[in-house]
Every structure is written in structure tokens, then in C-alpha cells.
Amino acid sequence: MSSNDRIYGINGPVVTIKETKTFSMNEMVYVGEARLIGEVIGITDRMTTIQVYENTTGLKPGEPVYATGHPMSVTLGPGILSNIYDGIERPLKLIEEKSGAFIEKGINIEPLNTEIEWDVTIHVKPGDQVKPGDIYASCPETSLIVHKCMVPPNISGEVVTCAPNGKYRVNDTVVEVRDSLGVVHKLTLCQVWPIRQPRPVSERIPIDRPLLTGQRVIDTLFPIAKGGTAAIPGGFGTGKTMTQHQLAKWCDADIIVYIGCGERGNEMTQVLDEFAELVDPKSQKPLTDRTILIANTSNMPVAAREASIYTGITLAEYYRDMGYHVAIMADSTSRWAEALREISGRLEEMPAEEGFPAYLPSRLAEFYERAGYTRNLNGTEGSVSIIGAVSPQGGDLSEPVTQNTKRFIRCFWALDKSLAYSRHYPAINWITSYSEYIVDLKPWYDQNVGDNFIRCRNEIASILHEENKLMEIVKLIGSDVLPDDQKLIIEIARVIRVGFLQQNAYHAQDTYVPITKQLKMMETILKLYHRSKELVAAGIPISTILETGLFDKVVRIKYDVPNDKLEMFDAYSKEIEETLNKITAAA
Structure with missing residues (x-):
């Protein structure tokens, strides 16, 4: 692959190219001789701006930039569960095997293991009409979760051929579909989806049932609904991570997506070690059998921290489309907002309150609004519940990230430093916390628990x-x-x-x-x-x-x-x- 587009300027993770019309907005690109992964975030008639998701140390002006022609995307298929990814869906276990304890620049490893053979059951036959979201194949991904392969949202038509039941790899073609234009589409066990684009659903269903956690202060005083949104703000040492651990372990979601966004490396290591040892209390199987971990520590490239939130929510939506209830633990959105602030500063954008970009509220809305209880394209029902930790500096809940988060969530679990220091856990302050789901959930409580x-x-x-x-x-x-x-x-x-x-x-x-x-x-x-x-x-x-x-x-x-x-x-x-x-x- 050759390219005539050359790097003009480098400012940390921000790279510029002068006078080119090769690239489109939000396109994924490869930057430099090392082919670092990047994304186009700005285009003018004079300059194209790219944020690079890897360390740009050693990058020089004049090195080539390669277009890919498609947006920043993730690969969706069996093998995601029980895996550990970085912010752009690169499997950290395989990276460690290949490059050691530190991520090698430009390393390119498939998100899904292409050598594993899955025991696949085919659910269609030649002559069947399929539409977006229909399940055409399934396989046991873990001991707890059956993976359902769905027709991508942009494909529909008649099944031409289908493979017999048996063992297949993720890139093997198992079904072929001819659309109304006569084009034949080959369906494998996986598909690709842009991380910034919400996956389509048939309809959003009004919220009417709680996400039960087994934590009394939450289930009773400040409940969150399935498909709902909640924030856990608190200063250092107030128990945000511990509370999220309890929720991940005990809430009645089918799948947990844990996003460690910009947290300390030793804390993230502790999370990974603990999750590996936890036993799912409902099935007595390893909790990792229904968990996806995205690890993006504070010393990893700052731009990848910004992408990790979208990677996590896209993976959650994919499993929601299969009919599962998914809970996302984002720890923490403050570090994600700090990544936005750093990149915005390098772009020399006009800062808003406390230096955060003026578009911070809209970015938070983009994330939290992807939660919901939905009826999917294939007729199943699923949900994505988002529980985001917020780490305000000095425990100040009046700072911009906390205040803007409150605009888009309906459940606020404010952690109190004095409660935590007196060993009262969960350290959720019952005076400053609130839940707006009480009225919505009252019929469910009356019917399933007791009318009192x-x-x-x-x-x-x-x-x-x-x-x-x-x-x-x-x-x-x-x-x-x-x-x-x-x-x-x-x-x-x-x-x-x-x-x-x-x-x-x-x-x-x-x-x-x-x-x-x-x-x-x-x-x-x-x-x-x-x-x-x-x-x-x-x-x-x-x-x-x-x-x-x-x-x-x-x-x-x-x-x-x-x-x-x-x-x-x-x-x-x-x-x-x-x-x-x-x-x-x-x-």
C-alpha cells in the first residue's frame, strides 16, 4: 500500500496533514511507517486533523498516512466474552504473548481468535427470507452464554446456501444471502460495526422493571431500572470501584461490560485479578464467562481512552440485540472527559468551564442515551444499563463532569467521604442521592414484592x-x-x-x-x-x-x-x- 499523503505536524496524539482531499470525517487511518491506528476528527480545505490511538513518540513529519475507507469500528463475534481488550478492541492477552508487558507500537492483532473452532448450529435453510437482525446461526460462546449470529442491519434477502451444523472459525462463511439487487452476501460468524454509530432497534420500550443488585441502599432507596442510567460520583477512597464490583457480581444482568477508562494501572490490575477469581453466584461458574473487560490505564495513549467508552457501549449493544440484558460499568467518565479536554487543548479549541470543551455535554449525552430497554430487530427484548463512575477532583460534586452527567442520568448515587472513612459501605449518602425511577418501578414492586x-x-x-x-x-x-x-x-x-x-x-x-x-x-x-x-x-x-x-x-x-x-x-x-x-x- 502506498500513499501520497504525508504528515505535516505532530502535537502529542494529534497529527495534521496539509492540503489533501483523500480522507472523510471519522475515517480510520494508519499513521506513519509503524502504521499507528488513528481517526480523522477534523477536515478543512487546508488541513486534515487525525487523533492517534497509540503513542506517537518517534513519529516524524513526512511519514505517510494511509486511508482505509471505513470508520473506526469493532469486530463483533464469538470470543468477545471473557476477553480483555484495550480501548480500541485489541486483545491484551495476545499482545502480551507477542510483545511482552508493554504494547508494541503499530501492533495489529485480530480482536477475535481466528483459529478457534466453534460448535455452530445453523438456524436457516436455502429459500428462507431473512431480514436485519434475524438469527442465522448460534454457538455456545461460554458455559453461560449462547452466541447468536445475526444478519447485519444493512442486509436482507433470500438464503442461497448454508453450511451444515458443525465446527467453524469466525471468518468461515456459513450462510449466503442474495438481496433484491441480486448481490450475494457471505455471512460469517462475525460482523463489523462503527463504534460511534448506535446499533438500530425496532423500538424503545418504556422502562418498568428494576435492575436488582442485592444492595439494600440501591434496591430500596435509589433503584436503577433495566435499561436505565446511573452515576456514582465520589472522591478518592470513597468506594466507587468496590461498589461497581458488587454490582457486577450480583446484579441480575446477563452480561457485564467493565470499562476501566484512565484508571491507575495497579488498580486496574487488581480489578482484572479479582474478576478472574470471582465465581458467578447464580451459576457457580467463573464470572468472566459473562464478562467483557476493557482495560485502558492512565499511562496508555490518551486518545484511546476517549474511544474505549464507545467500544464498550457498542459491544454491549451487540449482545443486547441477541436478547440479553447487559450492564456497563464505566470507571470512570471523568478520566474520559479529561482525555477530551487534553485533545481539545491540542486542537486549540475555545475552552469552556474548567478547560473542558464546549461539547462535553453533548458527548456525555451521546454515551448515556445509548442505554435503554428495547425490542430488537429480531423480536427479542434486551437492555443496556449504564452505571458510570465519576471522579471529581477533590470530591467537588459541583464540577462540570458531575453536573453535566446529572443532566443525562436518572439515578444519582453520591458517595460520601465521611461515610467511607467511618467504614460505612456502600458509602452512598442517603440525603444527596436520588432515583427518578421510583414512580416507573412502583407497579413492578407492587406486583412482585408486595404492595407495601x-x-x-x-x-x-x-x-x-x-x-x-x-x-x-x-x-x-x-x-x-x-x-x-x-x-x-x-x-x-x-x-x-x-x-x-x-x-x-x-x-x-x-x-x-x-x-x-x-x-x-x-x-x-x-x-x-x-x-x-x-x-x-x-x-x-x-x-x-x-x-x-x-x-x-x-x-x-x-x-x-x-x-x-x-x-x-x-x-x-x-x-x-x-x-x-x-x-x-x-x-
């Missing part, structure tokens, strides 16, 4: 907000001057905080809590509150009620009642009733 779930949830939230107001008074004048009914609110709020919201990820019974147990816990706490309130109203001192030890006993319910023995709650309810009745009788 939302009522209990609202009362729990109300008590916590009342305690927050009272603590302002306590800070000024102390708690001794409060009347007993207000002291009761503070005491029951402590039970809620320690016994319900705080959760131990390393305890067998507490790491995951089914939604039915969450309701039973709320009912028990509120029963204690209501009966105690009656006694206080009757003039019985709060100190007398506290001496029974019921409050501490209810705190320990999360450990003492196994998840599969919910009938034990009846005994707790009976004990509360009998103990408080004795106090009433004695009075």
Missing part, C-alpha cells in the same frame, strides 16, 4: 431526612434537650443506617440480599418504630424502651436471619410485640 414495599421505602426515607434535620439541632445544643419522640427518630434512624443501609460485602448472608428479605427487614424496623412511638406517646420514657435491647437486636437481623429462612422474621415481630406489651402493662 414503596410505602415502607418512603417511610424509611422520611425518617432519615427527619434525622438529618434533628442532627443539626443536636450539633448546636446536644441531644438531651430533645423530646422523647425526636430521640426515638434518632434511635430508629441509627437502626436503619447500621442495620439496613450498611452492608458487609465479605459476609456470606449480607453481601447479597434478595428483595423479599429487604422488605421483611423494613417491616420489622418500622414495626419497632411504630410500637415504640405509641409507648412514647403514652408517656413511657425512651430510655425504658432502649433498655429492652430490641434496637440492637434488630440491627443484627442482617446477619442473624439467613436469606433463605425469612419465616424467622415472624419470631422477631412477635418478640417486639410481647416485649413492648410488657412495658405497657408495667406502666
